[in-house]
Amino acid sequence: MEGRVWKFGNDIDTDAIIPARYLNTSDPRELARHVMEDADPEFPQKVAPGDIIVALKNFGCGSSREHAPIAIKAAGISCVIASSFARIFYRNAINIGLPILECPEAAENIREGDKIRIDLKQGLIHDLTTGRTFSAVPFPPFMQEIMDKGGLINYVQWRLRKQQGSGT
C-alpha cells in the first residue's frame, strides 16, 4: 500500500480519535465523519482514502472503545504507524483488521505530507519522499494468524469449525 502521511504527536487518546459525544451511534460512516476531530478539527474533511497516520508514543490510550479503530478504518486510513500503541487499541486494531505497525524510528523520522509505501508482510516502510527505509517490529505468529484470517471473528469461526470437525 501507498499513501500520504498525516502526522500526530504523543499520547493521542481515544477521545481525540473519536470524541465520546459521538458514541451514541456505532455506525462506522457516522463515526468516520468525526475521526480525529478533537486533535485536528479539519481532519475529517482533509483525509482521503489510502492516507496513513503516523504518530509518536502511546497512540490510542484511554478508553477501550472499538469505535476508535473503526472510525479510522471507515475514514479510509490504510495503516497507522506509531512509536508505541496503547494496549487495548493495539488489540482492537488487530481484531477488526486495521493494519498497524510499531516502529519508533519511522514514527520519528517520517514527516507530515511524505508519501510512503508499506509492505505489511515484511514490516517494511519506505519513505518515498526522503528515500529512507524503516523496518517495524514483526507481529507474533499468533496475531499474524488472526490477521491472516481477516480478524478475530473469522478466526473464532474457523476455530469452532475445527472443534466441531474433531468432535464428529
Add this chain to the structure above:
Amino acid sequence: MTIAEKILARHAGKEHVRPNDLINARVDLVLGNDVTAPVAIKEFERIGVETVFDRDRIALVPDHFTPNKDIQSATQARIMREFARKHNITYYFEVGRMGIEHALLPEEGLVLPGEVIIGADSHTCTYGALGAFATGVGSTDMAAAMALGETWFKVPATIKVEFKGRLRPWVSGKDLILYLIGKIGVDGALYRSLEFTGEIIADLSMDSRLSMCNMAIEAGAKCGIIAPDEVTFEYVKKRAKREYEPVYADEDAEYEKVYTFNGSDIEPQVAFPHLPENTRGISEVGDIKIDQVVIGSCTNGRLEDLRTAASILKGKKVHRDVRLIIIPGTQEITRQALREGLLDIFLEADAVVSTPTCGPCLGGHMGILAEGERALSTTNRNFVGRMGHPRSEVYLSNPAVAAASAVAGKISSPEEVL
C-alpha cells in the same frame, strides 16, 4: 510467579507462565455496557453460535448514556436489552437496578479474588482491588469471549509499587494513584501489571482500593492488583455470587521493576489538563477558578467518597459561580446515602444529585462543559474535550478537594474551607 502470572497460569491450565507468553485463558466474567456491547452483539451474531457460553457469566450494564439521553442512545441500549432477554442473561441490570458498572459489579459480588475478568471497558481494571486479574478489551474481544468463554492474553510483566508510611489527612487511594501516574507517566506501565503493596495499602478501605486500581489504565497498565487480605474477605463475604480461590504472589516472584514511595510525603493531588500525569500537590496548584465540580464516576462515586464530600459540605453552600453535580455510583449507594442523610446535606448546600450514570465523566450528558469552561472532577480522565467542548478544561482530584473547591469557587484544599 506474580499474582497476575499465577492467576493467568491457573486459568490457562498451565503450571507456569512467564511474561510475554501468549496464552488462551478461561474467563470468569465478561462485561459490556451500552456503548461497547451493541458493537459486540453485532460481532457475536456474525460468529454464528446459537447461545452464549454461560448466561451466568456475562454482565450487561447500561450506564453510559442512561437513562437514555437521546433517540440514538436509546436505540443502542435497546440492542443490549433485547440481547439480554433473548439469551436470558442473568446479570443484565436495567435502569433502576443499575449503577456505574465498576461500582456495581463489586457490590453485587460478581468479581472475586483469583478470577479472570474481561470487560469491554478500559476501567475493568478496577476489580484488581479484590485480587482479580481484570482488564479492559474491545467489543470484538467481548463478542468472542461471549461465544467461547475464553480469550487470548499476552502475559504482562509485573511492576511492584510499594507505599510505605501513613496517609496524611484528606489523602486517599485516588491521590496515591495520581501521584504514581505523575511520577511514571501515562505510559509508565504500558502492557504491565501493577501490584500495589505496603503498609498504606494494607490500611486502605475497599472503596479507596477500588478507586486506586480503577486508574491503573491511566498509567497504561493492563491491570492493577492488590493481594486479597482481611479487608477483601470482609467485603466479599456477604456478596460473593460464586466460589472463589484467592491467589498470592510467590516468594520468589520476579518483578520487572519495584517502586517504593513514602506515602507520608504525599499530599492531595490535582491533575491538570490535558493528561492525568500532569499532577501537582494541592499546595502547588495556585489560583484556579472553576465553573463546575463533579463528584462521582467509577473512580469516586462510592459511599466513602460521598461521606467525605458530605463532611466538608455540611452546613456550607456551594460558591455562587459554581455548579456542583454529585452522582452516586449505584442505586444501593444512593439509598445508603439517603439513609445517612448525605443527600440532604448535598441538596442543602445547593448541589444537584443525579441518578447513577457515567454522564459527564465522558462528556455524555448531565453536565457538559461549554467552550472555555473549567471543571474539577473526581473522575479519571482529563483529555481534550473529555467533558464537553474541545476548548474546555478538566482537572482531576479526590472528593475532599472537589467538595472544598465547590465551596471556595477555586481549587482548594479541605483545610482552607473547614
